[in-house]
Amino acid sequence: GNSVTQMEGPVTLSEEAFLTINCTYTATGYPSLFWYVQYPGEGLQLLLKATKADDKGSNKGFEATYRKETTSFHLEKGSVQVSDSAVYFCALSEPSNTGKLIFGQGTTLQVKP
């Protein structure tokens, strides 16, 4: 079945460091790919998405490119801030009428000043 695998955390970085959170997926067909972020005590917020191969999603300085050849959707940011500390979830949407999401296990990012 379809699945999403994220790198294990926690990831601890200093402010202004470069961030990469790896995400790979297994899917039949052509899923859409998403990154969601969850700040402490809150629900999930959509960070960015890509709907087809080679699409790049971007938002708030974060980027991820849909790579079909490597089945990956790695999240990157050039310079992280303390306010980026959160849990990041990679997800895929199965092509269906319900838009069901399959989530990875989440990666905790902690940014220190």
Place this chain on the structure above:
Amino acid sequence: ETGVTQTPRHLVMGMTNKKSLKCEQHLGHNAMYWYKQSAKKPLELMFVYSLEERVENNSVPSRFSPECPNSSHLFLHLHTLQPEDSALYLCASSQARTGAGVSNTQYFGPGTRLTVL
């Protein structure tokens, strides 16, 4: 962000209580979802409603009973829960696919933190 609201935000209940969680979406969507988020476990999809019909039930115990009276509201009725049911319960909504290219992005509420004593 007030697109999807959930009440209450926090709930403490005993194992013999009956309570309900409420979700409301103001985005004009026609699909709604319940997820369970437990510590150190992946997000678990519980129920999916599309066009007010339940289209998915992921082997959820009968002590959880969903209700979707219209496309804007979703409830999760709880009864005789167990301590292991303590978790963050998240509601989400999206526009169910009605043709090629329709967005299926899900938007989440803030969650209800449930503690079962």
